[in-house]
Amino acid sequence: MSSLPLAEIRRRFFEGETLPDNSVPGPILHSWRRCLGLGLSAARLRLPDKLDAAGLGSRQQENAGWLQLARPAIDALFDSVVDDGHVVIVADRHGVILDQMGHPAFLDRAERVALLPGMDWREDVRGTNAIGTALVLGGPVRVRGSEHYLERNRQLSCTAGAIVSPQGELLGVVDVSGLPRKLGDAQQQQVQAAVRHIEQRLFDEQAATLFELRFAPDAATLTTPRCGRLGFDDDGVLRAANRAALSALGLDWPALGVSRFAALAGQSLEHWLSRHGIGTASLRHGGQLYSAQLLPPRPPAAAHMPADGVPPAARAARPADAKVGRHDAGALPDGLLQRGQRLLEADIPVLILGETGVGKERFVQALHAASSRAGAPLVAVNCAAIPEGLIEAELFGYEEGAFTGARKQGARGRLREADGGILFLDEIGDMPASLQARLLRVLQERLVVPLGGGIGQKVDVRIVAATHRNLEHEVAAGRFRADLYYRLGHYPLRLPPLRERGDVAQIAANLLAQHGGARRGVTLSAALADFIRRYPWPGNLRQLDNLLKTLLALVDDGTLLTPAHLPDTLREPQQAEPAPDNSQLTRLLQQHGGNASAAARALGISRSTFYRRLRQG
Numbered sequence: 087m088s089s090l091p092l093a094e095i096r097r098r099f100f101e102g103e104t105l106p107d108n109s110v111p112g113p114i115l116h117s118w119r120r121c122l123g124l125g126l127s128a129a130r131l132r133l134p135d136k137l138d139a140a141g142l143g144s145r146q147q148e149n150a151g152w153l154q155l156a157r158p159a160i161d162a163l164f165d166s167v168v169d170d171g172h173v174v175i176v177a178d179r180h181g182v183i184l185d186q187m188g189h190p191a192f193l194d195r196a197e198r199v200a201l202l203p204g205m206d207w208r209e210d211v212r213g214t215n216a217i218g219t220a221l222v223l224g225g226p227v228r229v230r231g232s233e234h235y236l237e238r239n240r241q242l243s244c245t246a247g248a249i250v251s252p253q254g255e256l257l258g259v260v261d262v263s264g265l266p267r268k269l270g271d272a273q274q275q276q277v278q279a280a281v282r283h284i285e286q287r288l289f290d291e292q293a294a295t296l297f298e299l300r301f302a303p304d305a306a307t308l309t310t311p312r313c314g315r316l317g318f319d320d321d322g323v324l325r326a327a328n329r330a331a332l333s334a335l336g337l338d339w340p341a342l343g344v345s346r347f348a349a350l351a352g353q354s355l356e357h358w359l360s361r362h363g364i365g366t367a368s369l370r371h372g373g374q375l376y377s378a379q380l381l382p383p384r385p386p387a388a389a390h391m392p393a394d395g396v397p398p399a400a401r402a403a404r405p406a407d408a409k410v411g412r413h414d415a416g417a418l419p420d421g422l423l424q425r426g427q428r429l430l431e432a433d434i435p436v437l438i439l440g441e442t443g444v445g446k447e448r449f450v451q452a453l454h455a456a457s458s459r460a461g462a463p464l465v466a467v468n469c470a471a472i473p474e475g476l477i478e479a480e481l482f483g484y485e486e487g488a489f490t491g492a493r494k495q496g497a498r499g500r501l502r503e504a505d506g507g508i509l510f511l512d513e514i515g516d517m518p519a520s521l522q523a524r525l526l527r528v529l530q531e532r533l534v535v536p537l538g539g540g541i542g543q544k545v546d547v548r549i550v551a552a553t554h555r556n557l558e559h560e561v562a563a564g565r566f567r568a569d570l571y572y573r574l575g576h577y578p579l580r581l582p583p584l585r586e587r588g589d590v591a592q593i594a595a596n597l598l599a600q601h602g603g604a605r606r607g608v609t610l611s612a613a614l615a616d617f618i619r620r621y622p623w624p625g626n627l628r629q630l631d632n633l634l635k636t637l638l639a640l641v642d643d644g645t646l647l648t649p650a651h652l653p654d655t656l657r658e659p660q661q662a663e664p665a666p667d668n669s670q671l672t673r674l675l676q677q678h679g680g681n682a683s684a685a686a687r688a689l690g691i692s693r694s695t696f697y698r699r700l701r702q703g
């Protein structure tokens with residue numbers, strides 16, 4: 087920048103003299119030229135009147151949708167700048183101030199009034215200024231003191247950023263104004279962060295019904311507002327974008343409706359989905375390598391933008407996130423439920439992996455409740471708990487007299503019962519090989535033919551499957567069909583065992599509270615919390631949950647739980663008992679009068695695990 091005082095540069099500019107190179111920032115000089123070209127006078131200007139209350143009210147109403155989404159970011163911005171006496175201003179796409187927070191005590195009365203809601207700060211009305219100029223540029227700008235076109239605004243410094251929807255529509259401006267010497271790079275960065283945050287939320291809402299391709303140089307930044315985001319319709323046409331994506335790919339807003347997935351990603355959408363599912367993959371563009379992830383559209387209920395223009399996210403937390411909180415006793419890996427939801431809504435089978443007792447079944451219930459099929463049936467079939475000879479009939483139903491012992495009137499079968507809803511195939515790894523082929527056919531054709539013949543019926547079911555087995559090993563050992571595995575296992579969701587999860591003691595405290603511990607004043611001592619952290623919990627959440635319920639039943643209100651309250655079997659955690667063999671299991675079953683649930687409970691395992699072990703011998 088030139089060392090000439092700004093007053094001298096202004097004089098030269100207005101007297102038509104050539105300015106030294108770089109004497110004012112390019113965007114400011116261009117703006118001055120635009121204003122001069124419009125014949126605006128820097129000294130005297132007839133300014134438009136402030137909008138009346140009704141006019142302002144209707145502008146605020148028109149902008150209510152994005153304003154509500156933007157509110158958290160604007161409030162946070164205000165919190166971070168208020169102590170320095172700055173004000174935060176929000177204007178619509180015409181430059182009319184919709185909201186102003188803070189008190190511009192630093193300004194003369196006239197300017198103070200000019201920064202109030204209802205005032206017009208368009209560049210062609212008020213000359214170079216951050217609000218109006220950001221709107222012209224569609225991006226960020228800082229205007230300091232005498233860089234303002236109007237002389238009367240020289241005591242003011244402003245930094246602003248334009249908000250652009252994922253469809254490229256200019257929505258408005260967020261601005262921070264203050265005294266020139268106090269407003270610097272920090273405020274500029276804060277405004278830009280707020281803009282990114284608002285645009286990210288807009289993308290979440292307005293591009294929810296599209297396939298989303300996210301990319302970033304580093305997989306770790308794939309969920310941050312800085313990652314590139316592109317939205318494609320079912321035909322692979324680009325319909326939405328954020329600025330990071332456009333600038334990384336050398337595109338601009340006119341690319342919307344024109345650019346295609348295949349051209350940008352080097353393969354069709356279907357190809358990408360079948361190869362990578364929603365897993366992370368590499369994306370090469372213009373010699374640059376990115377980590378990328380393709381996310382299917384979200385459910386219409388969550389994606390729907392109501393007629394009043396106020397998106398659901400503006401009213402409450404995202405439904406999926408809210409449900410994660412309710413479902414889980416401790417934090418599950420980030421976005422696991424949401425990913426499951428997206429797969430489900432895109433009609434991709436959801437495969438859930440995890441050891442016994444990690445909460446797979448609970449997870450499926452939460453998935454169902456969070457899905458667009460929450461009002462339709464969730465039909466569970468435990469492939470390990472049904473005798474091999476009956477699974478087929480159970481799944482596909484049968485016609486009257488199809489086999490000896492068949493009910494007279496036949497049975498619809500679980501698949502048809504799940505029509506319109508979700509079929510949950512628990513312990514899929516234990517499904518007999520003969521049935522795997524039939525299931526695969528149903529998954530492909532969605533046609534169910536009952537045993538004993540009869541007319542095939544089309545079913546509309548979403549499939550969720552779970553297993554504690556390593557299906558890849560099962561495939562290698564020839565026990566699980568590779569084609570079925572590839573059909574189901576695009577993107578398995580793994581629920582971690584308790585020993586791999588964050589703070590198990592915190593999870594225990596949550597569970598204790600859920601079971602009434604908080605109400606009864608029963609708490610964990612530090613020593614017990616420490617034990618809980620170190621214990622390997624082979625039975626995972628089931629084991630921990632059962633233990634806490636038992637302890638609660640045994641102690642008085644107000645008890646501080648210590649390791650002394652633990653049953654002896656738990657005090658020596660490392661010495662695991664060998665698993666009972668088949669004859670022991672059979673004996674146990676007999677002892678419980680053939681009640682498998684009771685026998686399983688006695689062993690501290692689930693009914694399906696009990697059956698599985700029985701079958702394995």
Ligand SMILES: Nc1ncnc2c1ncn2[C@@H]1O[C@H](COP(=O)(O)OP(=O)(O)OP(=O)(O)O)[C@@H](O)[C@H]1O
Nearest residue numbers: 413414415442443444445446447448627628631692
């Ligand atoms: N999110 C949770 N919050 C509280 N408790 C849970 C949660 N998930 C699981 N549990 C506890 O663990 C038990 C087992 O959960 P679930 O049946 O979902 O596990 P699973 O992984 O399906 O087990 P398995 O493979 O043995 O059938 C539940 O009955 C409950 O006591």
